[in-house]
Amino acid sequence: DTEVTQTPKHLVMGMTNKKSLKCEQHMGHRAMYWYKQKAKKPPELMFVYSYEKLSINESVPSRFSPECPNSSLLNLHLHALQPEDSALYLCASSQLWEHGNTIYFGEGSWLTVV
């Protein structure tokens, strides 16, 4: 079973709102990721967690705040976003990245900022 579950599937939020995207995996993976994807573009890495610790932040603005409560869950807290932040947000997981393991993606959360 290679399933990464993301909620919600769609989210519309105002620029002053605070919302969260959630991700869950039960494959025993110890690395989890957030990617952002704009239309007709490839996914772009935002954050990597290894063993529930943030290991990579690709210079993402602070209005995006990741959290990894445990080895199965990953959240992305959103605050004071801009319309240009509207995109598909993808969660992914893998065994530890150092070994070049396959990354499995969720279905994504469509975010629209109005």
Next chain:
Amino acid sequence: EDQVTQSPEALRLQEGESSSLNCSYTVSGLRGLFWYRQDPGKGPEFLFTLYSAGEEKEKERLKATLTKKESFLHITAPKPEDSATYLCAVPRSSGNTPLVFGKGTRLSVIA
């Protein structure tokens, strides 16, 4: 600088018309080349991982091959349901950073 280049950007095929998609890469110490399929509005679906030159993997009408500089995704007798964007990705050669993606090939198979 690590780079992944996919060609063509878009490909339109008639049903049953076989073809190949190309992924060329420049990264030292390759630790795997990954192919994904992505349907509109959905997350990428893992297809294949190739680790060494000469390796081949198959799944239904798809066959992926790898050389030292590029990978091909061969599509044999495609069907309309094969229409999707196909993404190629490799790990960065330095640092503990995962995949860098190519821009993808948008495949349309017409009945």
